[in-house]
Amino acid sequence: MQIAIVLFDQFTALDAVGPYEVLSRTPGAETFFVAEHTGPVRNDNASLALTADRTLAEVPRPDVVVVPGGPGQTPQMANPVLLDWLRAADTGSTWTTSVCTGALLLAKAGLLDGRRATSHWLALDALTGLGAKATGERVVFDGKYVTAAGVSSGIDMGLALLGRLTDDRTAQRVQLLMEYDPQPPYDAGSPDKAPADLVTEFRAHTRHSK
Amino acid sequence: MQIAIVLFDQFTALDAVGPYEVLSRTPGAETFFVAEHTGPVRNDNASLALTADRTLAEVPRPDVVVVPGGPGQTPQMANPVLLDWLRAADTGSTWTTSVCTGALLLAKAGLLDGRRATSHWLALDALTGLGAKATGERVVFDGKYVTAAGVSSGIDMGLALLGRLTDDRTAQRVQLLMEYDPQPPYDAGSPDKAPADLVTEFRAHTRHSK
Numbered sequence: 001m002q003i004a005i006v007l008f009d010q011f012t013a014l015d016a017v018g019p020y021e022v023l024s025r026t027p028g029a030e031t032f033f034v035a036e037h038t039g040p041v042r043n044d045n046a047s048l049a050l051t052a053d054r055t056l057a058e059v060p061r062p063d064v065v066v067v068p069g070g071p072g073q074t075p076q077m078a079n080p081v082l083l084d085w086l087r088a089a090d091t092g093s094t095w096t097t098s099v100c101t102g103a104l105l106l107a108k109a110g111l112l113d114g115r116r117a118t119s120h121w122l123a124l125d126a127l128t129g130l131g132a133k134a135t136g137e138r139v140v141f142d143g144k145y146v147t148a149a150g151v152s153s154g155i156d157m158g159l160a161l162l163g164r165l166t167d168d169r170t171a172q173r174v175q176l177l178m179e180y181d182p183q184p185p186y187d188a189g190s191p192d193k194a195p196a197d198l199v200t201e202f203r204a205h206t207r208h209s210k
Numbered sequence: 211m212q213i214a215i216v217l218f219d220q221f222t223a224l225d226a227v228g229p230y231e232v233l234s235r236t237p238g239a240e241t242f243f244v245a246e247h248t249g250p251v252r253n254d255n256a257s258l259a260l261t262a263d264r265t266l267a268e269v270p271r272p273d274v275v276v277v278p279g280g281p282g283q284t285p286q287m288a289n290p291v292l293l294d295w296l297r298a299a300d301t302g303s304t305w306t307t308s309v310c311t312g313a314l315l316l317a318k319a320g321l322l323d324g325r326r327a328t329s330h331w332l333a334l335d336a337l338t339g340l341g342a343k344a345t346g347e348r349v350v351f352d353g354k355y356v357t358a359a360g361v362s363s364g365i366d367m368g369l370a371l372l373g374r375l376t377d378d379r380t381a382q383r384v385q386l387l388m389e390y391d392p393q394p395p396y397d398a399g400s401p402d403k404a405p406a407d408l409v410t411e412f413r414a415h416t417r418h419s420k
Contacts, residue, residue: 014231014388017258021224021361024255031257040250040261045234047241048227051250051259100389121389138393150389151231152365160395172398173408178224179310179331179360181399182392183348185370188382189391198383 001029001165004062004089006102007041007052008082010072014151015099016050019066022158025174026165034059036081044070056085061092064165068154069101069120076105083109095161097146099154106145107132115142120150121191122206152189155180211239211375214272214299216312217251217262218292220282224361225309226260229276232368235384236375244269246291254280266295271302274375278364279310279330286315293319305371307356309364316355317342325352330360331401332416362399365390 003023005016016033024031035041035052042049067086076082086109090096098106103119106112107130117132118124118140127134138149139157148157159180163171188194213233215226226243234241245251245262252259277296286292296319300306308316313329316322317340327342328334328350337344348359349367358367369390373381398404 012231013227017223017227020258021222024257031255033258045241047234047263048230048243049261049263051261053257053259138389138391139395150387152388152390152392155362156393156395163395168396169405169408172396172404175394175396175398176401176404176408176412177360178362179348179399180362180392180394181348181403182362182390182394183366184385184390184392185349185366185373186378186382186385188385189389191386193391194382194386195379198379198386202386 001026001064002059002062003029003031003064003066004034004059005031005066006068006082007033007035007050008072008076009042010044010070011041011068012070012100012151013043013048013050015068015070015102015154016066018152018154019097019099019158021178022155022162022174023064023066025177026162027170032059044072056081060088062089063093064095064161065089065093065097067098067102067105069099069104073101073104077108086111093144095144095146097148097157097161099148099157100150103127103132103147104130106147112145112147115145116140117142117145117147118149119147122202211236211274212269212272213239213241213274213276214244214269215241215276216278216292217243217245217260218282218286219252220254220280221251221278222280222310222361223253223258223260225278225280225312225364226276228362228364229307229309229368231388232365232372232384233274233276235387236372237380242269254282266291270298272299273303274305274371275299275303275307277308277312277315279308279312279314283311283314287318296321303354305354305356307358307367307371309358309367310360313337313342313357314340316357322355325355326350327352327355327357328359329357332412
C-alpha cells in the first residue's frame with residue numbers, strides 16, 4: 001500500500017504531519033511526501049520545511065492520497081500540474097482525503113461534486129461554492145472521499161481512516177502509542193465554543209482578505 | 211523571543227510539529243528547528259525529514275527550548291554536544307520543555323532532578339530512574355520546566371505554554387485557528403482507557419527491548 005501526502009509551498013505543517021503520524025504506522029504501507037519537485041517545501045510560516053522525497057509524477061497510483069491545506073492552497077487552485085495529478089491519482093485510489101483547505105483543492109479538481117465534505121470552519125462557504133455539500137463536522141466520509149476540518153482534525157481523520165484500512169484494534173494501538181488522549185487547556189477549538197468576538201474577528205478578517 | 215525546537219535522527223515527527231504549530235504563532239517570536247548540523251533530519255520512520263535551519267551552536271540563548279522524543283532519544287543520551295547545549299541553553303531560557311521521551315534527555319542533562327515531570331507512559335519508570343518525580347499527567351509545569359506525555363500531548367502543552375507566554379485570549383485564538391476541538395474516533399489514548407491486553411502487549415515489548 002502506498003500513501004501519498006501532498007506538499008506545496010505555504011502548506012500548514014500539522015495538516016500534513018497529523019495524519020502522517022497516524023497513517024505512516026499502517027502495517028505494510030509505504031508513506032511518501034510528494035510535491036511537484038523533490039526537496040524541502042516551506043510551510044505557511046516559512047520556519048519549517050518538510051522534504052518531498054518523490055515528485056507527483058513518480059507516485060502516479062497511490063492507494064491513499066492526503067491533501068493538506070494552508071495559505072498556499074489558494075495559488076494551487078490554478079496549478080494544472082497538481083490538479084491533473086489529483087484527478088489521475090483519484091482514478092486509482094482507495095481513499096482520497098484532505099485536511100483543512102485541502103478540501104478546496106479536491107473540490108477544484110472536481111472530485112467532491114455533490115458530495116458531503118468538510119473543511120476549515122472559515123472555508124465552508126468556499127467549499128459549497130465549489131460544488132460540495134459542506135458540513136461543519138470534524139471528519140466526513142462520503143464513499144472513498146474523506147475530508148477533515150481545520151488543521152488538528154487530521155489526527156482524528158487519520159485514526160478513523162486507519163480503522164478502515166486495517167481494523168479497530170490496530171487504530172487503537174496507534175492511538176495508545178501516540179498517547180492521543182487530548183486535554184486541551186482551553187475549550188475554544190470550534191466556532192461554537194470559542195468566545196463569540198474571536199469568531200467575529202476571524203470572519204471579518206477572512207471577508208477582508210478576499 | 212526565540213523558540214528553539216531540537217531535532218535529532220529518529221525523532222518522532224508529531225512530538226516536534228505539535229508544539230511547533232502552536233508556538234510558532236506566538237506574536238513576535240522567531241521559531242527555529244535546531245540540530246547538531248543543519249539540513250534534513252529524518253524521523254523514526256525515515257519517511258519524513260524536517261529541515262534544521264540552525265545548528266545548536268548558532269542558537270545559544272533561546273527563550274524557549276522544546277525537546278521532542280522518539281527512538282532517537284536513546285543514542286542522544288550519550289551525545290555530549292546535545293546534553294551540553296541543553297545545560298547551557300537552560301541557564302538563559304525562560305521555559306525549558308519536552309514532549310514524550312524528550313524528558314529523558316532533559317533529565318539526563320540534570321535539569322529535572324527532584325522535579326515533577328512527565329513523559330510517554332512507557333517511559334515513566336525511566337524518568338524516575340533519572341531523578342525526576344514522574345507523574346502520569348498529560349502536561350506538567352514545575353517552575354520553568356514543562357514536560358508533556360506521549361507524542362500528541364505536545365499540542366496541549368503548546369497551548370498551555372502559549373497562554374503563559376502571552377495571555378488566554380491569544381492561546382484561544384490559536385486554538386480556534388487550528389480548530390483544536392478533538393474528537394478521537396476511539397477512546398484508547400492512555401493506558402487507563404485502552405484495552406488492557408494492548409497495554410500489556412506494549413509493556414512486554416518495552417521490557418523485552420531493554
